[in-house]
Amino acid sequence: MVARTGVFGALTKEHREQLMSLAREVSFEIDERVYNEGGKADRFWIIHTGTVALDLHVPGRRAAVVDTLGAGELLGWSWFVPPHHWHLGAQASSPVRAYEFDAAAVRELCGKNPELQHEMCTYVAGVIAARLRSARVRLLDLYAPYGAGEVP
DSSP, X not given: OOOSSHHHHHSOHHHHHHHHTTOEEEEEOTTOEEEOTTSBOOEEEEEEESOEEEEEOOTTSOOEEEEEEOTTOEEOOGGGSTTOBOSSEEEESSOEEEEEEEHHHHHHHHHHOHHHHHHXXXXXXXXXXXXXXXXXXXXXXXXXXXXXXXXX
C-alpha cells in the first residue's frame, strides 16, 4: 500500500492509481549517485525508504548539500519543466528504496488528463519553491557573512 503523504497526498485516489500503474520499484546503495546536475531529467522517484542528499556544484569547492529527502518525498522535479535537465545532483545517503517513473510516460498521462496535470503541477511547483528556499538557506549558512541571510 502506498502512503498518502507527499505527492500521493496531493492526488485523488484515481490519479494516484493511474500514476502508480507507471511505477517500478528500484533501490540505491549508500553513496550511490542517483543523478548529476545538468544531466538529462528523464525520470523521477518517490522515496519509499531511506534518504537522498541533494547537492549543488560550487566551483572550486566540493558540492554543497542543500537538502536531504526522505520517505514519501519527490526526488527530482526537473523532468516536469523544460528543458528537462537536472538543476541539482542527488546521492543516496543511506540505502534507498523508491518508486521510479518514466518522465515521458507521466507527462503523456498528464497531457491526457487535465485534472491530473493540474494536481501534479500544483504539487511540483510547491516542491520547487521549498527546494529553492532550502538551497538559499543552506548556501547562506555555508558561504555568506554572518547575518547576510536575514530577511526584513
